[in-house]
Amino acid sequence: MDGVRWTVSGVFLICAVYLRRLHGDPTLSERDPTPKQGYLTRAKHLRDAQKAQRQxxxxxxxxxxxxxxxxxxxxxxxxxxxxxxxxxxxxxxxxxxxxxxxxxxxxxxxxxxxMPVRLISEEQVLSFDRFIRARPQLAGLMQHMWVTPLKEDLLPIAIGIVKKCTNLRTFASNAYIVQQSITFRGQQLSHVSCKELTLLTTRPNTWATLLSTPTGSAFFRQLTHLRLIGDRVPRDLPLPCITHFSYGTSGSDNSCGSVVIGLSMLDDKVAYPLLHTVVFTMTRTSAGGQRISRPVANKRMFVIEVPRRRTELEIWCDSASRMGMWELCAEP
Known part of the structure; x- marks a missing residue:
């Protein structure tokens, strides 16, 4: 009897499963389709937003x-x-x-x-003079200037240009132009911002004239960087603020010089209390580029051998652009 009951029960169970599959699951068919539609809507909005962001x-x-x-x-x-x-x-x-x-x-x-302004040729001097005359307000912007006119009749024009550019910081010229444009100019120094000077073609008797006026003495006393061409460095030169000094030759000039001058200046703390770097330049006799050496290990005395084709103008331009000898010999 028990076997018959289990057999009948199994038949009813199989029939029930068959009918459920045949007519579908009423619990699934009766479910609300809204959640599925909401999910699809959100997914579509997300895809649209991502597409809009990419666009x-x-x-x-x-x-x-x-x-x-x-x-x-x-x-x-x-x-x-x-x-x-x-x-x-x-x-x-x-x-x-x-x-x-x-x-x-x-x-x-x-x-x-x-900008390193170079006034050498007639065209350079005259065109720059016209530029300053047309825009006098720009003269105060000039800070780096090299003035060595090739013709004597250009000297008055060049001197007039330097007089107008009173905010120079780096200046290179000969003693005559320095005298006429700065040191002989009134009782008050006009170029108070000029701290770096390259002085070209200076004769021994020129120094007395350069320093004979109050403005001349004041001008040299304010200098922090000075370069002289040659090795004729006058004694008792008033340079209380000088920190960097350079002398010697360059280019095709083969004149001799000595590091003794620079070493003695470094030792003289009375005349040069702030001096800490001296550079002696000379023309390199062998092939190759620029070479730097220190003759005395514990002294900041440098010897720079420059190639024969390297000019004084190029040396000055590098210094004015802050890529010159002072940077090469800076503190490590």
């Missing part, structure tokens, strides 16, 4: 790649810093001057204080 990023990238760079939308300080990089590249500098009046004004203020 927006592509549009921004396209605008950046195709639009011109608006330099003048930047803060003025950043714009000046960017423009200052062309100060040592005349073609790029001249191109920027032609862009617009606004760009020209910014380029002047960014580049002129960093």
């Amino acid at each position: 927006l990023e592509e549009k921004r990238r396209f605008l950046i790649e195709t639009s011109s760079f608006r330099l003048f939308d930047l803060p003025p300080g950043i714009s000046l810093a960017i423009l200052s990089y062309v100060a040592h590249s005349p073609p790029e500098y001249l191109s920027l001057l032609r862009v617009s009046k606004c760009c020209q004004r910014l380029t002047f203020h960014a580049c002129l204080p960093r």
Whole structure:
């Protein structure tokens, strides 16, 4: 009997499962389809949002790649810093001057204080004189200037230019131009910012004239960097603020010199209390580039042998650009 009951029960169970599969699960068919539709809607919205974000990023990238760079939308300080990089590249500098009046004004203020101005040929002297006459307000921006006109009749023009550029910091010229434009000029020193001087072709009897006026004495007393061509360094030269001193020759000049002068100046703390670096330059006799040595290990006395083709003007330009002998011989 028990076996019959289990057999009948099994038959009923199988029939029930068969009928459920045949007619479908009433619990599944009766479920609310809303949750499934809500999930699909949210998924569609998410895909649409991601697609819109990708399209927006592509549009921004396209605008950046195709639009011109608006330099003048930047803060003025950043714009000046960017423009200052062309100060040592005349073609790029001249191109920027032609862009617009606004760009020209910014380029002047960014580049002129960093540009080593060289006034040697007649064209250079006359064109710069016209430039200063047309824009006298820019004379105060000049900070680095080399003035050695090749013709004597250009001297008055060159002297007039130096007189107008009173904010010079680095200056290179001969004794006559220094006298006429700075040391012989009134009772008050005009070029109070000039701290670095390269003095060319100075005769022994010229020093007395250079220092004979109050302005001449004041000018040399304020110098921190001085370079003299040759090895004729006068004794008792008033240089209380001098920290860097250089003398010697360069280029094709094979005249001899001695490191004794520099070593004695380093030891003289009464005349030169702040002097800590002396550089003696000489023309390299063998092939090769620039070579630096120290004759005395515990003294900051340097000997720089420069290639025969290297000119004094190139040495000065490197120093004015802060890439010259003073940087090469700086403290480690």
